[in-house]
Amino acid sequence: MLSSIKTRVIAFYMVVLFLTLSALGVFLYFSLHKIVYNAIDSSLLSRVKALATLVTENDNETEFKFSDDVMWEYNSPKSKSFFQIRRFDGTTLEKSASLRDSELPFQTGEDQTSLKTIFLNGEPTRLINFYAPEDNRHGNKEKSSAVKNKGHGLIIQCAEDIEDRIDLIQSYSIVLSLSILFIMFISASGGFLIAKKALTPIKEISETIDRISESNLSERVTEKNIPSELRDLAASFNRTFDSLEKAFNRQKQFTADASHELRTPLSVILSQGEVALRRERTAGEYRDVLSTTVEAARMMSQIVQKLLTLARLSSDKVELKIEDINIGKTIHEAVKLLNPLAEQKGISINISGNEQPVIHGDRALLLKLFVNLMDNAIKYTDVPNGKVDIFIKKEKIFVVTEIKDTGSGIPEEDLDRVFDRFYRVDKSRSKEIGGIGLGLSICKKIAKLHGGRIEIKSKVGEGTAVTVYLRGDKDGTQA
Template identity: 30%
Template sequence: MKWNSWSFHKKVWAFLLTFTYGSILVSVLLVSYIYQEVYVGTEEERLLSLGRNLATQHTPGELNEDFIQRAEAHNDVSTTQIYVVQNPRELSACLPFEIDYQTFISEEERRQLLNGEYLVKMGYEERIDRNVLAVVTPLVEDRVLDGILYVYVPVSSIQEVFLPAVPVLVLLILVLFVILYLSGSRFTTYVTKPLTTMQLATKKIAAGDFSSRVPIHTSDELGQLGHSFNEMANALEKEDLRKQTFLSNVSHELRTPLSYVKGYSEVLLEDEQLREDQKEFVSIIHNESDRLSKLVNDLLDLAKIQGEQEVLSVEPTVLSALIDEAAASYLPSARKKGIEIITSSDESIIALIDPNRIKQVLHNLIQNSLHHCQSGDSITRTLTLERANICKIMITDTGAGMSKEALVHLGERFYRTDDARTRKYGGTGLGVAISKAIIEKHNGTIHYESELGKGTTVTICLPIADEKDQPND
C-alpha cells in the first residue's frame, strides 16, 4: 500500500510509532557509542598512564623480584591487573593461568615494543577467558627488551552490559506502547475527527445539502478551519436559497404571459384566413411556448420539492401496483417502437411513500428509458426486498447508455446526456434532478449505473411500511 493512499489517521499513527521506537533505537545506539568511545577510551588512557609510571621505576637489566612485587601489588587493591612478563614471546610462569607456551606476541608486535611503542589490545583473551582491555608497556633499554608490563581490566561486551537490562527494557517498551496507544488514540482522534467530520459535510454539500455544519470545540487552527467551513456553508446555503427564490419568482411571473402566448397561438392556428407560412410561424410560437411552459412548471416543481413548503402525503402503498400503473401508459408506444417491457415484482411489498410523487419519478425514468431505446431493446422493472425495512426498485434498459463523464453530471439542473435527443422529445433537463429530490425527500436513495452502448440501470431504495402502518384487509 502506497503512503499517499493511507488515511491521515494511519499516517499520524505511523509517525508516532516511528518517532517513539526510533527514539528508543537512537538511545540504545547512543549508549553503545558512549560505552565504546567514552568509557573504553578513558580506561585506555588510564592503563597507558599506569604502565608508563611503572616503566619509569624499572632499572635497565634483568627484572628483579622487588620491581615485580611492587608492580603486582596493585592486583590486591584494584580491579586493574598488572603482570610482569620477562619472556614476551611466551607467557611466563608469573601469569597465574595455564601455560600452553603459545607465542604471546607476534614478531611484528615485538618490533613495535623494541621501538618503545605501546600496544593496546581489546577483545577476548583465551588465557583469561573473558574480554579484556589490555595495554602492553615495553621495558626496553638500548633496543634490548628486558620484559613487558601486561596491564589490563576486564571489560564487558555491549551485549553483556545490556543483557541484565533486557527485562526492564521489554517492560519499558510495553509501558510505552500502552501509553502511546492511549495518548495516541486521543491525539489522532483529536486531530482527525474534525477533518473526517468536515469531509462528510463536504460530501453532503457537494450533493446539494447546504444545511450541513461541523461542530467546533477548539479555537486552534482546526477550530478556525471549521469556523471558515461553516461560514462557507452559510454563504452557499444563502446563495442557493436566493437562486431558488429567484427561479421560483421568475417562473411564477412567466406563467401568465406564457399562458397568454400559448392560448393566442392556439386561436390563431384555428384561423383559416392565415396563409401557410403564417401558420408555420404561429406553430413554432405555440411549440416553443409549450416547451417554456413545461420548463417553468418543472422549475416551480423542483423549487417546491427542495423547499420547506413541500409536505409529502405519505401513506402505505402497494408498490407493484403503482409501478404497473405508471408503466401502463407507455405500453402502446413501447410496442410501436418494438421495445419489450419485462416486469418482476414482489406484490407483498408495501412502502410508506407519497404515491403521486413516486409515480412522477417512475414516469420520468420509464420515459427516459424509452427515449434511449430502439427496436429490439428491452426495459426490465424489478421490485425486491433489499433489507428488513428497505425495498429496491430497479429499472434496467438495454439502450444507448451513458458515458462515465455524463454519469458524473447526472442530476444537475438542465443537464442533458444527449442534447439533440432531449430537445427532440421536449425534455427540460430537470427530470432527473426532480426525481432525485423526490427520492431524497422520502429518505431514500437513487443510483445510476450505465455504460455507453450497453444500457442503463437505475436503482431506487425506499423505506417500507411497518406492520402497524399497513392497511387492514
C-alpha cells in the first residue's frame, strides 16, 4: 500500500498536519483553560476581599454587616456562590444559606490564601481560602502574627460552582477536536484529488509507452498539456524512442539488404543448375555452368564472411588480442597484400611520414582495416597513372593515417552514407568490381574499438582522402 507515491505523499502530509493541528489544539485548549480559571480566581478574590471588609470585630465579638445584595447572592438556596467564615482554629462563625448542610472543606493550620478546585455535593467548585488576620483588616501588620498565634483572626472561604465553565471548556475541546478531524478529512480528500491529478500525466505517459512497445514505434508521448516538471521526462522518452525506432528500422533495412544481396548469387546458382539439368550437356557447357556457380558461391561466401565479421564486431563483448602494433609495419603488410591488384591497374602506392608510431591494438583487425581502405582506394581508381598516397603522423594522442587516392571520388550527398551497411554510391559499378558495401562499416567499427574514428573527404573526379585516427601509445612512438 505504501509503495504508491500517492499514498506516501498523503500519509506524510496527514501525519504532519495531524501533529501541527494537535499541537495547536492543545495550545488553544490550555490557553482557554487558563483564561477561564484566571477569570474565576480573580472574581473569587475580589468577592472574598469584599466580604472581608464587611466583617468587624469588637471585644472578641464578630459582626457581619452584610447588605441585602450580598445576602441575596449567597443566601438563595439555588445560588451557586458560597461563603463560610471561620476562626483559625476551624470554628465556623458564619456561612451562606446556599451551603445548606454542607461545609466548605478546611484544614486547621492553613494560614495562607489558597485556591483549589473541590467537589461540593458532587459539583465541581472553585474555592478560595482567604487568610484575614484581625489587624490586617485594620491595617496593622505588626500585630497580626501575634493575633494569629493566639488563635485570633479569620479565614474567609468563598466558593463558586464552576460546572458551567467546565462544561464550556469541554464543549470547546469537543468542537476543537471535531474541527481538527474535519480539517483532516477535507485535507485528505483535497490531497488525494491533487495527488491523483498530479500523477495522471505520469499514468498517461506510461500508457503511451505501453502502447508504443506493444504496437508501433512511431507513436510519441505528447509533450503538450503536461506539467513542466514532466516535460523533460516525456522528451527523454521520446528521444529514446526516436533512437530505438531508427535502430529498429536500420535493423530491418539491414536484414532486407542482406537477404537481397544473398538472393542474387543464390538465384544464379539455382537457375544455372536447373538449366544445365534440363538436358545432356557437353563437358565444356558443364564447366561453364560450374564456374558461374562457383563464382556466385564465392560471392555468397564473401558476403557471409563480412556479415559474420560485422556481427562479431557489433557484439557487446568483442575479444581483442591486444599487443603493441607498429602502424608503419602493418601498413606495409597491407600494401604487400594489395600490390598485385595495384600493379594490375597500374596504380603506384606511396608511404611517407613517421612510420614508427605504436598503438595497442589487435593486429588482425588493424590489418583488415587498412586492407579494406587500400582496397577501396585501388578499386575506385580507374584513371591512368593512378596514385595512392599513405601518410602517417602523430597528432596529440592519436596516430593518424591518411590514405589518399586519385580515383573517381564520392559525391558530397553520399559522403554521410558510405559507412552505412550495404551502401554503395554506384551499385551496379560496385557490383561489377565485387563491392558489397560492408567494407567501410567494418572499418568504422574497428577504429571505434581502438578508441578512434574515421573521416572521409572526397571530390568527384579528383579523388578521396580517408583519415584514420587511432589512439596512440602513451609516449607515442617507438615499439
